[in-house]
Amino acid sequence: MATLNRLDALPPELTRVGRFDEIFYVGFPQAIERKEILTMHLARFDKRYSQDDPLTEKEWRIILNKTLNCTGAELARIVEKAARVLFHQKQEMKIGLAELLEQRDKIVPLYVRDTDRILAIENRAKYICQPASSPDISEFAPVITSFWGEVNN
Incomplete structure (x- = not known):
């Protein structure tokens, strides 16, 4: 097993x-994965997250939308800085939506800092790698839309 960011840097004989x-592509965490990552880190500081869920579904949707294309490390940093x-x-030590949003606004995610190169990696990986994550079918998954509106699954 190995990890790398540039598959084209690997000699062909190794592939x-x-x-x-x-070969799997591990992209940015999906909505349900971001929720699980945030919950895991939040539980380290605010014990309410290990016992129940202090945020409402609406609050989760807000923070999950604000953390789209954030890495797991960036999500951890948001929680740590809020704590x-x-x-x-x-x-x-009660970390709520306001504290999370305040810290989210203070970071500049990798995706924002280097969008072109991240998109290039993603686009190359799409055609030669399998996705590491299953499709997000949770209640937090973004709604699939088309030019004509919402698409029902």
Whole structure:
């Protein structure tokens, strides 16, 4: 098993059958994956997230939409910085939507900093790699739309 960002940098003899039989593309986390990543990190600081869900579905949708194309590390950083602010202000460790949005607004995700190169990697990977994630069919998945409006699955 190996990881890399530029498949074209791998010598062709390593990509033949018997060496690396399958190649997967790990893209940005989907909505349900972002929720799971955020929940996992939030539970480290705010115990409410390990027992129940203090955010409403509407609040989750807001933060998930604001974190589209954020990496797992960026999501972790948002939570850690929100916890740090509460800690330094000597407030109770209750991280809510406002704290998460405040920290989200303070970071510049990799996707924003280097959009062209990230899109190039994604586009090349689409044709030669299998996606590492299953399609997101959760209630938080973006609605599929066309020119004529919402598409029912």
